[in-house]
């Protein structure tokens with residue numbers, strides 16, 4: 190199995206014994222279209238997960254609201270009993286409507302229900318890391334107290350149902366508010382080569398030793414598109430997606446990647462991006478894409 194070097198090195202979540210290879214895997218693409226219902230090919234989804242693990246990935250990101258339930262059930266089918274050293278990170282704070290919509294589920298009772306749903310569908314007695322997905326504005330971080338919700342999660346942690354806590358779609362003020370309630374080990378927000386609103390937060394969390402886990406590292410539902418990115422990719426003999434991932438790994442040592450894919454071919458391509466070294470000139474060229482976009 191490749192060591193951490195082949196997967197971009199590793200990062201230890203603060204105050205924990207959890208050391209994650211920086212190249213991980215996001216399981217959202219394993220559900221059906223619009224992250225709703227079952228995938229067309231369940232066996233292929235199982236294969237992607239097993240390939241990730243056998244390639245050395247030890248960080249899988251998921252949620253019970255993918256499917257809903259479907260992604261966690263596929264993870265369980267593919268990987269249970271879980272290998273020592275594998276960390277499954279999940280999130281709570283939303284449910285799905287019958288029309289595939291994403292609905293806030295942010296009351297303490299809904300949060301507790303969601304933790305139990307994750308435990309049951311993943312087949313676990315305790316969840317490694319749970320991110321509270323803030324839904325004040327579903328699309329981007331927005332201010333507002335999260336004390337009630339994070340306290341509910343801290344209580345579940347005290348009860349031993351959760352080992353560590355994180356936040357998703359969070360502002361710096363919310364990280365500070367939550368940290369006064371229980372330790373925050375990671376933050377999962379939208380960030381990529383083009384969408385860099387969180388630049389300051391990435392650096393702030395790096396200084397605190399907290400992991401920053403960008404979602405939509407490849408642009409998510411709208412794949413990254415940039416002629417500069419394509420030119421750089423041609424120069425370094427890699428694909429644009431590989432360059433986008435390598436740029437994130439170069440951006441800050443606290444960045445952990447969870448690119449999502451339903452294909453073994455794309456998975457292999459994404460993991461190989463961890464071996465791509467970008468020169469300072471190339472990084473300058475790529476940095477300018479974000480400056481233009483912002």
Ligand SMILES: NC(=O)c1ccc[n+]([C@@H]2O[C@H](COP(=O)([O-])OP(=O)(O)OC[C@H]3O[C@@H](n4cnc5c(N)ncnc54)[C@H](OP(=O)(O)O)[C@@H]3O)[C@@H](O)[C@H]2O)c1
Pocket residue numbers: 214215216217218250251280322357358377378403404405406407408409410412430431447448449450451452455456458459
């Ligand atoms: N906290 C949150 O609110 C939140 C929100 C969204 C996502 N997430 C997490 O973040 C993870 C990553 O986000 P994401 O999966 O939505 O977006 P992403 O990683 O930015 O992009 C995934 C898309 O890129 C395609 N893709 C993947 N590898 C590729 C490659 N090498 N070449 C070309 N296309 C490629 C995938 O299609 P194929 O399947 O065809 O490869 C899929 O359409 C998710 O899996 C989920 O765990 C969290």
